[in-house]
Amino acid sequence: MIWAVVPVKDFDAAKQRLRATLAPHERRALARAMLVDVLAALARVRALDELVLVTREPDAIALARRFEALILSEPENRGQTAAVERALDEAHRHGVRAVLALPGDVPLITPADVEAILRAGERADVVLVPSRDRRGTNALWLRLPARLPLRFGEESFRFHRRAAEERKLRAAVLDLPRIALDVDAPEDLGELARRYAEGGEHLAHSHTARLLEGLSWRVRFR
Secondary structure (H helix, E strand, C coil), X not given: CEEEEEXXXXXXXXXXXXXXXXXXXXXXXXXXXXXXXHHHHHHCCCCCCEEEEEECCHHHHHHHXXXXXXXXXXXXXXXXXXXXXXXXXXXXXXXXXXXXXCCCCCCCCCHHHHHHHHHHHCCCCEEEEECCCCCCEEEEEEECCCCCCCCCCCCHHHHHHHHHHHCCCCEEECCCHHHHCCCCCHHHHHHHHHHHHCCCCHHHHCHHHHHHHHXXXXXXXC
């Protein structure tokens, strides 16, 4: 059994680095739209047995039910690391074979990206997908019952890679450009808009792209 785990913080607290670019209601809408795109991609991967959201955000819980995902509620936002650790504890208790942890702000993700990670996981204990600056960890696949200390955020890619080496876990690194783009800062939003502009038919299926077209930021896709 393989779980895909997505930690989701409160939408009202999301994307604070975009405050100079987007209004509060726009940041909330962006966080929700990106999560929909991530869940939609994961739901199309047959090899995943369970989608798991770790959250207390009511809108995210409603989305989880729509996608028939397992909900792990949390009393407070303790961050991505604590949320993934909570999911790993639950996975161990349920006899899960592997866990794939992903953030909810990688809207370009496709089923093919996820399948590439799962294929790499057939030959590895840990699979890491770095962020585009190769400082963060934008996807982490872990074969259970192995345990790996987690520390998401800046420099987490190097931390996780070193931790795997120290524990003699077989680690694979995949550079997946669509997953590598997580949206935190204005420059990320600009890069996302540029890729949507070049994306052709992908634009029509993306909740995030449709949202950006109507935002006051006036992103132009064509």
